Each structure stands twice: as structure tokens, then as C-alpha cells.
Amino acid sequence: MQSGALDTLKGTGRRRVTIDPITRLEGHGKIDIFLDEKGEVERAYYQIPELRGFEIFSLGRPAEEMPQITSRICGVCPTAHHMAATKALDDLYHVDPPPTAKKIRQLIYNAFMLEDHALHVYILGGPDFIVGPDAPKEMRNVAGVIEKVGVETGKKVIAMRKRLRELITHLGGKIIHPVFGLPGGVAKGLTADEIPALRELADESIEFAKFTLGVFKNIVLANEKYVSLITSEEFTHRTYSMGLVDANNRVNFYDGMVRVTAPDGKEFAKFAPSKYLDVIAEHVEPWSYVKFPYLKQVGWNGFADGAGSGIYSVAPLARLNASDGMATPEAQKAYEELVATLGGKPVHHTLANHWARVIEMLQAAETLRELADDPLLTGKEIRTLPTEKPTVGVGIVEAPRGTLIHHYETDERGLITKANLIVATQNNAGRIAMSVDKAAKGLIHGGIVNDGLLNKIEMAFRAYDPCNACSTHSLPGQMPITLRLRNGAGEILREIGR
Amino acid sequence: MPDRQPQPLLLALGNTLMGDDGVALLAARALQRRYRERIDINESPIAGFALLDLLSGYRRALIIDASSTGKAPPGTIREFHREDFTPDVSASPHYAGLPDILALGSQLGIPLPGEIRILGMEIEDTGMIREGLGRAAAGSFPEFLRRAGEILDDWITRV
Numbered sequence: 001m002q003s004g005a006l007d008t009l010k011g012t013g014r015r016r017v018t019i020d021p022i023t024r025l026e027g028h029g030k031i032d033i034f035l036d037e038k039g040e041v042e043r044a045y046y047q048i049p050e051l052r053g054f055e056i057f058s059l060g061r062p063a064e065e066m067p068q069i070t071s072r073i074c075g076v077c078p079t080a081h082h083m084a085a086t087k088a089l090d091d092l093y094h095v096d097p098p099p100t101a102k103k104i105r106q107l108i109y110n111a112f113m114l115e116d117h118a119l120h121v122y123i124l125g126g127p128d129f130i131v132g133p134d135a136p137k138e139m140r141n142v143a144g145v146i147e148k149v150g151v152e153t154g155k156k157v158i159a160m161r162k163r164l165r166e167l168i169t170h171l172g173g174k175i176i177h178p179v180f181g182l183p184g185g186v187a188k189g190l191t192a193d194e195i196p197a198l199r200e201l202a203d204e205s206i207e208f209a210k211f212t213l214g215v216f217k218n219i220v221l222a223n224e225k226y227v228s229l230i231t232s233e234e235f236t237h238r239t240y241s242m243g244l245v246d247a248n249n250r251v252n253f254y255d256g257m258v259r260v261t262a263p264d265g266k267e268f269a270k271f272a273p274s275k276y277l278d279v280i281a282e283h284v285e286p287w288s289y290v291k292f293p294y295l296k297q298v299g300w301n302g303f304a305d306g307a308g309s310g311i312y313s314v315a316p317l318a319r320l321n322a323s324d325g326m327a328t329p330e331a332q333k334a335y336e337e338l339v340a341t342l343g344g345k346p347v348h349h350t351l352a353n354h355w356a357r358v359i360e361m362l363q364a365a366e367t368l369r370e371l372a373d374d375p376l377l378t379g380k381e382i383r384t385l386p387t388e389k390p391t392v393g394v395g396i397v398e399a400p401r402g403t404l405i406h407h408y409e410t411d412e413r414g415l416i417t418k419a420n421l422i423v424a425t426q427n428n429a430g431r432i433a434m435s436v437d438k439a440a441k442g443l444i445h446g447g448i449v450n451d452g453l454l455n456k457i458e459m460a461f462r463a464y465d466p467c468n469a470c471s472t473h474s475l476p477g478q479m480p481i482t483l484r485l486r487n488g489a490g491e492i493l494r495e496i497g498r
Numbered sequence: 499m500p501d502r503q504p505q506p507l508l509l510a511l512g513n514t515l516m517g518d519d520g521v522a523l524l525a526a527r528a529l530q531r532r533y534r535e536r537i538d539i540n541e542s543p544i545a546g547f548a549l550l551d552l553l554s555g556y557r558r559a560l561i562i563d564a565s566s567t568g569k570a571p572p573g574t575i576r577e578f579h580r581e582d583f584t585p586d587v588s589a590s591p592h593y594a595g596l597p598d599i600l601a602l603g604s605q606l607g608i609p610l611p612g613e614i615r616i617l618g619m620e621i622e623d624t625g626m627i628r629e630g631l632g633r634a635a636a637g638s639f640p641e642f643l644r645r646a647g648e649i650l651d652d653w654i655t656r657v
Contacts, residue, residue, distance in 0.1 A: 053627040057515075072515050072543060073627060119547060123598075143601040154606050162551070176544050 039447025086181025092393025093386035100379030185383025234442035243319035314402025328366035518621035573634035
């Protein structure tokens with residue numbers, strides 16, 4: 001936005017606050033907050049980058065390359081893209097993988113979800129909740145988290161993450177370049193002698209997830225101040241929720257039907273991945289490159305809550321809302337506690353995403369154990385060879401950040417003629433924009449903007465774990481923020497940098 | 499954990515599907531033939547906490563990367579120092595930076611390089627998926643190789 005928006009402010013007496021990533025994420029995840037003459041927030045905008053050129057890049061390439069290409073595009077969650085692309089190829093070639101292949105895919109995918117969620121809970125959510133939203137900024141980092149939870153816990157987190165990554169690498173090839181997914185199956189099976197170590201890791205994973213739930217309860221839920229922040233109106237939106245569910249309407253990360261529940265919790269839609277275009281449409285705003293997805297049947301009615309607005313949410317909390325519960329026993333218990341504590345289902349408090357994430361860790365760990373005990377996991381039949389001509393394929397998985405959609409069309413030789421991705425953060429874009437706007441309006445008054453307030457506004461989008469996928473690495477590394485307070489002429493009155 | 503390699507590490511970060519963003523990876527590939535016997539060369543499209551896995555066990559590491567600070571024209575090569583990075587709350591753990599990794603390593607007793615040098619080239623960040631370098635990055639590429647080679651040569655002579 002920017003210079004143009006500044007010009008329109010001239011002579012109006014209004015001011016603009018910019019929360020602006022100044023590193024290689026320039027232009028990515030930028031927040032602009034416009035203040036009126038009294039220092040009240042008129043409107044806050046959160047801009048998410050859109051990956052451009054994907055369709056052009058894909059045209060004419062063999063469809064079989066897509067699991068490798070898409071996993072290379074995203075440096076954040078290559079396993080999710082690899083899996084969604086692989087499932088799209090199943091659909092494209094009209095082939096159903098054998099049960100063993102599906103179980104191996106689920107094993108890899110649940111290990112990935114667990115590892116990714118653990119990283120988020122301790123490293124991203126940690127500074128906000130474990131250290132505390134009002135802690136001095138020099139403490140709101142990894143070092144502060146370790147100081148609070150203890151070195152032994154820190155070592156436990158790092159060790160568990162390492163072992164899960166080794167498992168994923170062993171089964172699926174390098175995490176950064178997964179190669180296990182093939183249309184109709186997987187490239188490599190498991191043998192019986194690998195199962196004991198897998199069981200051991202699964203048991204340790206369950207203990208680790210339970211331990212993490214304990215950390216969350218002891219530090220976050222035991223603190224009334226944190227709980228009131230979670231349930232505060234500034235961090236609440238009553239939107240539709242979307243997520244994959246299994247045949248019993250339980251949360252599933254890898255497969256199933258897509259279910260949408262209304263703000264009152266009732267089922268609104270349930271559809272097969274191939275029907276996604278019947279349900280989802282996209283809206284364009286002049287201030288953002290992102291196309292905001294919304295529910296076609298409800299329609300686009302602006303950035304608004306409620307049943308009359310087609311905006312929906314994805315990610316852990318939305319998955320819990322869109323389901324009838326968790327698929328494993330311990331996770332189900334934890335889910336029931338969340339629902340009871342936060343006033344019943346559905347839960348619309350954005351910051352409860354952190355709690356939902358821990359519950360999903362538990363489901364992922366328990367699923368690992370169930371799979372390790374399943375004799376089908378070591379079956380010999382790991383691929384159904386495609387025999388039909390390729391046409392259209394849609395693959396949907398639940399990425400850590402929410403519903404991820406891959407859609408390919410090819411000619412009869414299997415060369416791509418159309419490709420479309422809707423990534424999780426895009427599905428969440430409408431709600432994230434609303435969250436940032438609401439938090440800014442609730443927290444900034446009389447032109448007073450300080451580091452603590454800035455952090456709380458950032459918390460509104462960090463809870464979603466936004467993935468600005470095309471920025472893959474780290475020089476200088478973190479996402480420093482500068483906040484600029486400007487007068488109507490665009491002059492900087494004050495600058496807060498980190 | 500003992501040193502897994504006595505050799506220094508050249509770690510290239512970036513993504514060759516994102517145009518200039520892949521400049522460091524292309525540089526690492528160009529430096530392979532000259533240094534592969536004496537330097538461990540690794541590429542990664544992922545940073546964040548992956549840095550912990552990639553750096554642990556080494557005594558010396560040269561990280562080469564693209565930068566997009568907007569403070570210099572594309573093609574500008576700059577050496578960053580530890581002081582350029584301050585630990586902070588990141589928007590995502592995937593963007594966790596070097597200071598977080600170094601702080602974590604120090605707290606948890608994970609052996610990380612005592613000497614880390616970081617060379618970055620300012621890039622034109624178009625947000626477009628494409629292969630190959632833009633004009634400015636391509637023009638500075640030989641100098642990028644030279645600067646990286648200078649650091650590696652110095653380390654080799656000191657081993």
C-alpha cells in the first residue's frame with residue numbers, strides 16, 4: 001500500500017502506523033494501521049504475499065513432477081505440499097492406493113504434523129504464552145522460553161524433534177526433498193524389523209505430547225490473565241470453520257471429506273475434495289494481491305463475523321470446530337477439556353489455536369502408535385499402478401496451518417494444462433485480516449502505541465502460524481518489525497524498531 | 499556431540515525456483531569442484547530451526563544467502579555479522595534466525611560453530627516463481643564467488 005495511501009492522507013490530519021518487516025520479508029506480512037485525528041484506529045490491514053507464477057511455471061510439465069516441484073516451492077512445509085500433490089495425482093490417474101501405502105503415508109504425515117506443531121508450540125507460541133505477552137521484549141524469544149521451562153525441557157524438545165525428523169527422512173527421503181509419494185502409492189515399504197523402534201518412538205511421542213499439554217496447562221491455563229486474554233473479545237471471531245474429517249466426523253490430517261461448520265457449530269457443508277470449487281470462491285480486494293476465499297453459498301459480505309459472512313477459518317482450532325472431536329482417546333479427552341473450559345463448542349477465540357495445536361500433537365502421536373501396531377503397515381503391496389488416462393486431480397490435506405488444496409488438469413499425455421493451489425494461509429486470509437483489524441481497534445486508543453501493544457497485535461496473526469511460503473530462508477533471519485507513527489503528511493513522528 | 503567433521507562448512511540457503519533467491523545455491527554449486535575435497539558444502543531451501551541441524555558439529559561455517567533488506571540495490575554484496583542479528587519474536591518459527599539458533603545452542607549445550615561468517619547478496623524479490631537470475635544478481639555473481647572463495651581459502655590455509 002503505501003505511497004499512494006500516504007498521499008490520500010495529506011491534509012486530513014490522519015496518521016498511519018506501519019508494522020513493517022524490514023528484512024527479506026519486505027512486502028510480506030506487512031501491517032498498516034491508520035489512525036484518525038483522535039488517535040483511534042480507522043482500519044488495520046494485514047497483507048499476505050501471494051505466490052505468483054505457479055500456473056505458468058507448471059504448464060507443460062509432466063504431472064508426476066508436481067510432488068517434487070511443489071515441495072521445493074515451499075521451504076516451510078514441503079511434506080504437506082508433497083502429500084497434497086501426491087493425492088492430487090491419485091485422483092488425476094483415477095487410482096486408489098493399496099491400504100499399506102495409505103498407512104505409510106499417514107505415518108509420515110502424522111510424524112510431520114507432530115514435529116511441526118511442537119516447534120510452533122515451544123518456539124512461536126512460547127514467547128507469547130510461556131514467557132508472557134507483557135514480558136520485556138528481550139525475553140520474548142527462544143532464550144526466554146528455555147529459561148522459563150528449563151534446560152531439560154529444551155533438550156527434550158530438540159531431541160524429540162530430531163528423532164521425528166529422522167523418522168520422516170528414513171521413510172520418505174530428505175525432509176526438504178521428499179520422494180516417497182507416487183500416484184497410486186509410495187516408493188518404499190516398511191519391514192517388520194523396523195516396527196519395534198517405531199513403537200518406541202511412538203510411545204515417547206505420546207509422553208512428549210502429554211508433557212507438552214501439562215506445560216501448557218501449568219503455565220498458560222493456570223494464569224487467569226492469560227485465560228482472560230484468550231477469551232477476550234479482541235481475539236474472538238465467530239466465523240465458519242473448515243477441516244478434513246474421517247468417516248466418523250473426527251479430525252483427520254491426511255484424508256477424508258472436507259466439512260464446514262457454521263458459527264453456531266452446525267454442519268453447513270460436507271464435500272469430497274474434487275468438489276471444492278462448488279463450495280469455495282475467491283474475492284479480490286484493491287489493497288492486497290491475495291484472493292480471499294469465501295463460501296460461495298453464503299457470499300462475500302466484507303470482513304465480517306457471523307453466519308451472513310462467507311469468511312471461514314482453517315488451522316487447528318477450525319479443525320476442532322469442523323469435527324465432532326478427535327480420532328484418538330487421549331486427544332479426545334484433551335479436546336473435551338478445551339471445549340468445557342472455553343464455554344462450549346464451537347470455540348471462536350483465535351488464541352485458543354495454541355491449545356488446539358497441542359491437542360493435535362497428541363492425536364498425531366497416538367496415531368503413530370496405532371499405525372505401529374497395525375499389521376497392514378508392513379504389507380508388501382505398496383502401489384497400484386495407474387492404467388487410465390489422466391484428466392483432472394484434486395488433492396486436499398490438512399497442513400499444520402490448515403486446509404491445503406492442490407488441483408491439476410492435464411492432457412492425455414499427463415502434461416499439465418491447468419494448476420491451482422489454495423494454501424492454508426490463503427484460506428485463513430479473511431479471518432487473519434479481521435483479527436489484526438479487531439486487535440488494533442481494541443488495543444490502540446488515543447494514539448498510544450507501545451511495544452507491548454504492538455506485540456499483542458502481532459499475537460493476533462501469530463496464532464494462525466501464517467506461512468509466507470515463498471520466503472524460505474533467513475537473512476538476517478527473524479522477522480524484525482518496525483512501527484512507524486506518521487502524521488497526515490506522512491512525516492514520521494515516532495519509530496519503534498526491534 | 500563430537501565434531502562430525504574437521505572441515506569447515508559452506509552452507510548455501512535459498513530456493514532456485516524463486517529466481518534470485520537461489521543465488522547462493524548456484525554459487526555453492528559453482529564452488530563445488532574447487533572446494534569439495536576440503537570444505538563440506540551443503541544446500542538448504544529451509545532455514546529457521548533447520549539451521550540447528552545443519553550447523554551443529556562444525557567449528558567454522560560460511561553461510562551464503564540472498565538478502566532483501568531494500569537498503570541497497572540488487573546485486574550488492576554484504577558481509578553480515580552476528581551483531582546484525584538480534585533475537586526477537588519471529589512471525590513464525592520457520593523464520594527463526596541465527597541469533598535464536600546460537601542462543602539455543604549455547605543454552606542447551608549443542609555444539610555450534612565458534613566462527614560463523616555470513617555473506618549475502620541483495621536480490622530483486624519479485625515473488626514470482628521462475629528459474630534463473632535477474633540481470634543485477636547475474637552481474638554480481640562472479641564477485642559473490644570471489645568473496646566466498648576468499649573466506650574459504652583463508653580457512654583452508656589455517657587448518
